[in-house]
Amino acid sequence: MTRYSGPLLTRGTGAALLAARDGGASTWSGSLDLGRSTGEVQLSAGDWEYRGMRYPWPGKLKDRTIHWWDGEEFIAVSRYAGKLIKLVPTEWDVPTFEIDGIKMLPSAKESPLDDARRKVALIQPAGKTVLDTCGGLGYFAACSLDAGVARMQSFEKNEDVLWLRTVNPWSPDPDAAESGGRLQLTHGDVSIAIAQLPDASFDAALHDPPRFGIAGELYSQVFYNELARVLRRGGRLFHYTGSPNKLTSGRDVPREVQKRLEKAGFKAELALDGVLATKR
Numbered sequence: 001m002t003r004y005s006g007p008l009l010t011r012g013t014g015a016a017l018l019a020a021r022d023g024g025a026s027t028w029s030g031s032l033d034l035g036r037s038t039g040e041v042q043l044s045a046g047d048w049e050y051r052g053m054r055y056p057w058p059g060k061l062k063d064r065t066i067h068w069w070d071g072e073e074f075i076a077v078s079r080y081a082g083k084l085i086k087l088v089p090t091e092w093d094v095p096t097f098e099i100d101g102i103k104m105l106p107s108a109k110e111s112p113l114d115d116a117r118r119k120v121a122l123i124q125p126a127g128k129t130v131l132d133t134c135g136g137l138g139y140f141a142a143c144s145l146d147a148g149v150a151r152m153q154s155f156e157k158n159e160d161v162l163w164l165r166t167v168n169p170w171s172p173d174p175d176a177a178e179s180g181g182r183l184q185l186t187h188g189d190v191s192i193a194i195a196q197l198p199d200a201s202f203d204a205a206l207h208d209p210p211r212f213g214i215a216g217e218l219y220s221q222v223f224y225n226e227l228a229r230v231l232r233r234g235g236r237l238f239h240y241t242g243s244p245n246k247l248t249s250g251r252d253v254p255r256e257v258q259k260r261l262e263k264a265g266f267k268a269e270l271a272l273d274g275v276l277a278t279k280r
Contacts, residue, residue: 004167006069007032007050008077010089014061017041017048021057034066035093036169064088066095068167077167079160087164094170097137097161104136104210106273113170117143120206122276123236125149128203131230133190133218136161138171140206141183145172152183153202155190162187191217200232208240212253219257224264231279237266240274 009017013032020028021043028041032050042049047056058074061067066087067074078086086098092111097104105112116139123130125144132140132154144152156162162185165171174183186193205227209218217223227237239261241254257275261268266277 001163001166003173004068005051006053007055008034008167008169009058009061009067009074010065011061011063014058014067017043018057021045021048031093033169034089034095066167077164079163081160085158085160085164087168094139095137095168097164099210105139112137113139113142116140117146119238119240119272119274120144120147122238122271123204123206125152125204129153129201131197131202131205131227133194133205133207133227134209135165135185136208137168138165138185140208141185142170142172144206145179145182149182153197154183154185155188155193156185157187157189159187191215191223194223194226194230197230199229202230203232203235205231205235205237207237211242219253219260221260221263224260224266228264228266228279233279235279237261237277237279238271238274239277242273 009032013030016030017028026043028043029038031038032041047054055069058067061074062076066077066089068077076086078084083100087095088098089095090107090112092107094111094113096107096112106115120140120143126148127150130144130149130152132152135141135154135156138154141152141154172179172183174185207227209215212219231237239257241257243254254270254275258268258270261275261277265280267280268275268277
């Protein structure tokens with residue numbers, strides 16, 4: 001997919017642009033790529049210029065929404081194909097995303113990227129071949145690339161999430177020079193694709209599945225057995241679980257996951273908001 005390089009507007013950045021124009025300024029300096037960089041925008045009464053392209057002044061921008069230029073107008077970075085999938089701004093600049101209003105990445109206490117960095121550090125990816133089962137916006141991949149991963153094979157089942165990655169400037173580009181050919185991103189269901197991966201072909205793995213009620217197959221003993229098969233002895237796995245249903249039903253998903261991973265051949269312990277396991 002072609003990556004988007006135009007401006008990204010939030011309600012706040014749109015208001016800042018308009019305030020600068022209404023105050024009589026001819027330029028505005030700030031970020032129109034969610035904090036990745038800053039630049040200067042040329043302002044005029046009828047339109048404004050960014051990276052050599054001219055854009056009309058946007059209409060009313062929505063709260064909790066990132067807007068992109070689709071060639072005709074500024075619209076929300078979202079898609080609907082049975083479920084509404086939407087890129088959502090955070091106070092940390094780095095966005096999260098939602099599916100039908102359910103936030104898929106933590107962002108209340110820190111940037112989703114910083115959260116990913118702490119989890120990636122647990123598997124010590126430098127120089128390793130890493131399996132990324134559920135790529136999402138690619139923050140595990142971005143942190144692994146920064147940490148010196150030798151190669152990462154990443155799967156993402158949802159093509160609309162893959163599209164969000166092409167718009168999100170914080171999502172790593174597998175084809176970019178800085179990726180160095182180390183990131184392989186595949187549109188596919190890892191619960192099926194993993195059966196085709198060779199035995200002991202990865203040094204480590206990151207598993208950040210949707211919640212159990214949405215993707216129970218990714219919490220199954222069958223899948224954990226496959227994870228154990230494709231990891232080399234001593235290979236580390238971080239499995240995000242959160243604590244779903246604990247307050248309402250008393251169910252302890254992290255402990256359930258820990259027991260299944262141990263049955264599959266891992267030594268497992270609770271860590272952060274998930275389980276850290278080592279292949280025996």
